[in-house]
Amino acid sequence: MEYPYYPGCTLKTTGKKDEEAALEVAKLLGFELKELPTWTCCGVVYNLTSDVMADHLSATRTLIRAQEMGRELNTNKLVTLCSMCYNVLKQVNLMYKNNPDKLYNVNLFMDTEEDYLGNIEIIHFLEVLYRDIGPEKIKEKVKTPLKNLKVDPYYGCMLLRPKSIAFDSQDSPHVMGDxxxxxxAKVIENPMTVECCGAHQIITNKEAVLDCVQRIVTISQSKGADVIVTPCPLCQYNLTTAQKSLFEKGKINQKIPVIYLSELLRISLTENNENYLKDYMFIKDKLEDRGGL
Structure with a gap:
């Protein structure tokens, strides 16, 4: 199975580890993510202003590129890895589906592009893993069981808000845990799993991010988590960098490693992964201590 894939800017810069791991995991599970031949930034944030067409043009071009590749691959799906890209593309897409006049107008405006028909389905990598592959098949492919590794699945706010784009329960999400x-792995329950990490406030209001991350990490520590796992590049960045500041200020007594879900999948699904595990000694040590290796 081949899926059109939109990486977005972050996966080519600070989120490279997420993309590298996800592409390998896809092959290990028998599908392929085919990157769109040309793409632009999604716009980063969905503009809620009802009459601002310009802010949606970048996302619209991406939807058209997906439409073009979809004809080649015989699919109407477009896969994203980045939570922010997923949020923006899905909301823009839903806007066109719910407002035919806006779709008509944007097609008139973008007269050098083919018309967007509004039939693309935006899905996150997590949805492919859960719905198209399934936990049972993933379990069959495991080469390195994460025996007794205590993991805290952290969604953040962009995948499940607003409700119209959510693919899992906003109150009690289970997809990543499953x-x-x-x-x-041993999955712990953290009531902060869908709370915001502070998002883009890291640029303008770092203290707000530190407050958010402190609440998330404090509960994670109290639950005995060995690692926080997230599918979101911005969450991974904020949780990692903010913990450093919090530790230096004495607001937390230890730091919890934060890695991408794709990285943990790669560790578990890869055979003879000693070289790869060298970059994740904290996981290797935990697994060895608990008989997982």
Whole structure:
């Protein structure tokens, strides 16, 4: 199975590890993410102003590129890895589906592009893993069980808000936990799993981000988590960098590693992964201590 894939800017810069791991995981599970031949930034944030067409043009061009590749691959799906890209593309797409006049107008405006028909389905990598592959098949492919590794699945706010774009329960999400359980990990429950990490406030109001991250990490520590796992590049960045500041200020007594879900999947699904595990000694040590290796 081949899926058109939109990486977005972050996956080519600070989120490279997420993309590298996800592309390998896809092959290990028998599908392929085919990057759109040309793409632009999604716009980063969905503009809620009802009459601003210009802010949606970048996302619209991406939808058209997906439409073009979809004809080649015989699919109407477009896969994203980045939570922010997923949020923006899905909301823009829903706007066109719910407002035919806006779709008509944007097609008139973008007269050098083919018309967007509004039939693309935006899905996140997590949805492919859960719905198209399934936890049971993933479990069958495990080469390195994450035996007794205590993981805290952290969604952040962009995947499940607003409700119109959510693919999992906003109150009690389980998709990521089910996948992690299939790898043999022990999933802990953290009530902060869908709370915001502070997002783009890291640029303008770092203290707000530190407050958010402190609440998330404090509960994670109290639950005994060995690692926080997230599918979101911005969450991974904020949780990692903010913990450093919090630790230096004495607001937390230890730091919890934060890695991408794709990285943990790669560790678990890869055979003879000693070289790869060198970059994740904290996981290797935990697994060895608990008989997982």
């Amino acid at each position: 996948i992690l359980s299939a790898l043999g």
